[in-house]
Amino acid sequence: MDTIGVTGPSLDWYKKFFDYAAVGMVISDDEFRFVEVNLAFCEMLEYTREELLKKSIFEVTHKDDVRISSEKLTKQFVGKISSFHLEKRYVRKDGKIVWGSVTTMSFPSDEKGGSKLSFAVIEDITRQKKLQEDLLNSEGSYRGLFDSVNEAVYIQDSEGKFLDVNKGAVKMYGHPKEWFIGKSPLDVSASGKNDMDKIGRLVGEAYKGEPQEFEFWGVRSNGEVFPKEVRVYKGKYFGKNVVIALATDITVRKQADLALAEAKARLEAILEGIGEGIMVVDNFGKIIVYNRVAQKISGYKFEEVVSRNFWEIVTFTPEGLSHQKSDFVRRTLSEKKLSEASAQLLSQKNGGKVLVSASAAPVIGKNRNLLGVVVVFRDITKLREVERMRDDFMMIASHELRAPMTAIKWLVASLLEGTYGSVPEPLKTPLFNVATSTDRLIHLVNDMIGVTRLESGGSKLVISNFDIKPLITNLLEIFGVETKRKNIRIVTDGISSAMVHADSDGLMRIFSNLVDNALKFTNEGGVITLTMKSDPEFLTIFVEDTGVGIPGNFVDKLFVKFGQIRSKIDGKPVGTGLGLYISRELARNMGGDLWLVRSEVGKGSVFGIKMLK
Amino acid sequence: MKKILIVEDDEIIASVMDDLLRRNHFEVVLVGGADEAWEKVHQFLPDLVLLDIFIPETDGWELLKKFKNQIGCFCRQTKVVVLSNVSSTLNDREKAISLGALDFWLKANFTPSELLEKIEKILI
Numbered sequence: 001m002d003t004i005g006v007t008g009p010s011l012d013w014y015k016k017f018f019d020y021a022a023v024g025m026v027i028s029d030d031e032f033r034f035v036e037v038n039l040a041f042c043e044m045l046e047y048t049r050e051e052l053l054k055k056s057i058f059e060v061t062h063k064d065d066v067r068i069s070s071e072k073l074t075k076q077f078v079g080k081i082s083s084f085h086l087e088k089r090y091v092r093k094d095g096k097i098v099w100g101s102v103t104t105m106s107f108p109s110d111e112k113g114g115s116k117l118s119f120a121v122i123e124d125i126t127r128q129k130k131l132q133e134d135l136l137n138s139e140g141s142y143r144g145l146f147d148s149v150n151e152a153v154y155i156q157d158s159e160g161k162f163l164d165v166n167k168g169a170v171k172m173y174g175h176p177k178e179w180f181i182g183k184s185p186l187d188v189s190a191s192g193k194n195d196m197d198k199i200g201r202l203v204g205e206a207y208k209g210e211p212q213e214f215e216f217w218g219v220r221s222n223g224e225v226f227p228k229e230v231r232v233y234k235g236k237y238f239g240k241n242v243v244i245a246l247a248t249d250i251t252v253r254k255q256a257d258l259a260l261a262e263a264k265a266r267l268e269a270i271l272e273g274i275g276e277g278i279m280v281v282d283n284f285g286k287i288i289v290y291n292r293v294a295q296k297i298s299g300y301k302f303e304e305v306v307s308r309n310f311w312e313i314v315t316f317t318p319e320g321l322s323h324q325k326s327d328f329v330r331r332t333l334s335e336k337k338l339s340e341a342s343a344q345l346l347s348q349k350n351g352g353k354v355l356v357s358a359s360a361a362p363v364i365g366k367n368r369n370l371l372g373v374v375v376v377f378r379d380i381t382k383l384r385e386v387e388r389m390r391d392d393f394m395m396i397a398s399h400e401l402r403a404p405m406t407a408i409k410w411l412v413a414s415l416l417e418g419t420y421g422s423v424p425e426p427l428k429t430p431l432f433n434v435a436t437s438t439d440r441l442i443h444l445v446n447d448m449i450g451v452t453r454l455e456s457g458g459s460k461l462v463i464s465n466f467d468i469k470p471l472i473t474n475l476l477e478i479f480g481v482e483t484k485r486k487n488i489r490i491v492t493d494g495i496s497s498a499m500v501h502a503d504s505d506g507l508m509r510i511f512s513n514l515v516d517n518a519l520k521f522t523n524e525g526g527v528i529t530l531t532m533k534s535d536p537e538f539l540t541i542f543v544e545d546t547g548v549g550i551p552g553n554f555v556d557k558l559f560v561k562f563g564q565i566r567s568k569i570d571g572k573p574v575g576t577g578l579g580l581y582i583s584r585e586l587a588r589n590m591g592g593d594l595w596l597v598r599s600e601v602g603k604g605s606v607f608g609i610k611m612l613k
Numbered sequence: 614m615k616k617i618l619i620v621e622d623d624e625i626i627a628s629v630m631d632d633l634l635r636r637n638h639f640e641v642v643l644v645g646g647a648d649e650a651w652e653k654v655h656q657f658l659p660d661l662v663l664l665d666i667f668i669p670e671t672d673g674w675e676l677l678k679k680f681k682n683q684i685g686c687f688c689r690q691t692k693v694v695v696l697s698n699v700s701s702t703l704n705d706r707e708k709a710i711s712l713g714a715l716d717f718w719l720k721a722n723f724t725p726s727e728l729l730e731k732i733e734k735i736l737i
Binding site for chain 2: 411481
């Protein structure tokens with residue numbers, strides 16, 4: 001240290017060197033005051049030399065760096081260290097921060113060599129620091145990006161080990177970031193669900209520069225197994241070649257796919273399992289669905305009909321009109337309305353025809369647009385056969401059952417009338433009971449046949465326009481004997497000629513039933529009155545009797561099938577409970593109605609029959 | 614004595630009718646099928662034919678048509694009433710009348726004496 005000024009340049013030269021050096025230089029004392037400062041340092045802090053010489057070091061040191069500066073300097077002053085290096089912040093005169101790279105050494109102030117002064121060289125590194133900070137910031141924003149993407153991102157080395165993972169990965173697996181580092185995909189693989197060899201190969205390919213995609217079943221920290229979709233690319237990470245893997249949790253998508261697949265499978269199972277032939281055509285009439293039964297009925301395989309215009313292959317002709325094609329499917333296509341075709345002959349591949357009943361329903365989209373038409377058809381050949389057998393059976397049964405019943409009725413009546421000699425008194429009641437029971441039996445059989453016909457659609461209504469008056473006259477004739485026997489009058493003065501739109505047989509049945517009932521429940525000398533009312537749409541006829549009336553608890557059951565079976569009104573069996581049921585059904589099938597207008601016990605009842613005009 | 618031909622295959626019903634009508638002074642011939650009926654109508658020359666619809670060989674409707682359409686036959690003028698066990702519908706009645714019968718009766722609707730009354734009314 002004592003070489004200064006002895007052999008080298010003059011002190012003045014040193015002074016100049018100090019003053020004009022390109023780096024800041026200061027000398028400070030052990031009270032941390034500036035003893036000398038050079039120009040570069042003054043310029044650095046934008047103070048004059050005079051201003052600085054009045055200040056302590058800490059007055060121009062950033063408050064956060066005061067402690068470290070004071071510690072280091074103190075150590076140096078007490079001789080624990082002879083020099084130190086420090087990057088610290090100064091506060092410029094205008095308040096701005098200036099970074100300095102400080103190198104100090106102790107500077108002997110007296111002959112004893114005590115380090116009471118400190119010499120420091122300060123380089124302005126603000127620019128470098130700023131660059132570094134920018135770099136840090138940009139790394140930070142990169143990190144932010146890395147963490148903020150929804151996907152899980154993994155940085156893997158050539159062996160597949162995780163070097164870094166983002167927050168997405170942490171969230172996906174539920175493991176902290178540190179957990180991943182050094183682990184490999186095998187550690188997050190749901191055991192047995194992944195082909196790890198294949199995945200290893202794919203990652204290897206990606207490492208060579210060929211991006212890859214695959215599905216991977218992961219297991220979360222809570223043990224839950226989930227599917228994810230992974231894309232792997234080649235990338236660089238701190239200068240190292242790595243594989244960057246991006247993964248998306250596809251649990252929801254898988255569930256949706258699964259639900260969709262299930263729904264589709266279910267629908268297909270329904271279409272295939274259903275007993276009806278089903279054909280679906282798009283809005284151009286091209287066949288898109290043709291189920292098993294449709295194939296069986298028509299003889300065409302799905303491959304033979306798919307994408308073809310339905311009218312070229314699947315043709316229907318109305319039964320009995322073999323030269324006319326049915327257009328109910330086209331009608332549905334054009335009118336977007338359900339259409340039905342009851343008896344149709346479907347052309348088969350082998351040239352044959354099958355009797356089917358068919359319907360066509362439009363498939364309407366969300367925007368009310370037509371997506372296509374669903375055609376359902378059913379082979380009714382067997383049904384037709386059964387229907388014919390049933391009709392035959394009904395015919396035979398009704399005849400065969402009623403013939404012996406008529407015989408009994410006639411024989412008993414003949415006995416009671418004394419045809420075969422006078423009947424002993426004790427036999428009269430039993431014989432009379434046989435007669436009553438036989439009548440009930442005949443009635444029951446009639447009603448049962450009526451119901452069967454009605455419900456099987458066997459008795460088809462023949463609707464026509466006709467005058468009601470002759471029908472009523474007929475009715476009087478039919479009941480002539482009965483009314484005379486019971487001394488009951490049927491008054492039809494209120495009935496005049498009027499046209500109705502109905503089935504004459506059906507109407508006759510309804511009136512017969514009402515008059516029959518009225519006769520049954522009206523005592524000798526009573527009156528049954530028929531009146532009519534006409535309005536623009538309907539003709540209504542009222543049948544009023546002076547009978548026993550219907551008790552309140554019967555009113556609800558009146559029109560119910562078998563509703564009154566085994567019931568008695570005024571001691572008389574009501575009957576099968578089928579008559580009014582059949583009559584009402586018939587009336588409604590004709591577009592009219594039948595109802596109880598009013599009834600009073602002991603005074604009589606009024607029924608109304610409404611018919612279309 | 615008025616003559617009645619009964620075409621009825623149910624023996625008991627036929628016998629009740631036969632019994633009833635004989636007692637009431639009608640001359641009766643009973644036949645059980647269409648062929649016999651066709652034969653007897655020419656020999657017996659009845660005033661009234663009581664014709665059941667369900668009879669063997671040809672059904673009653675066909676026989677009725679045959680009676681009414683046989684050119685030059687006495688039977689065209691013969692009164693015919695169609696009888697049936699099956700519930701009467703207006704159509705059956707209309708059909709019977711349109712084919713030339715006088716009426717259509719449902720057997721179970723009457724007792725023998727009521728039947729007799731109706732027959733007497735026709736043959737007055």
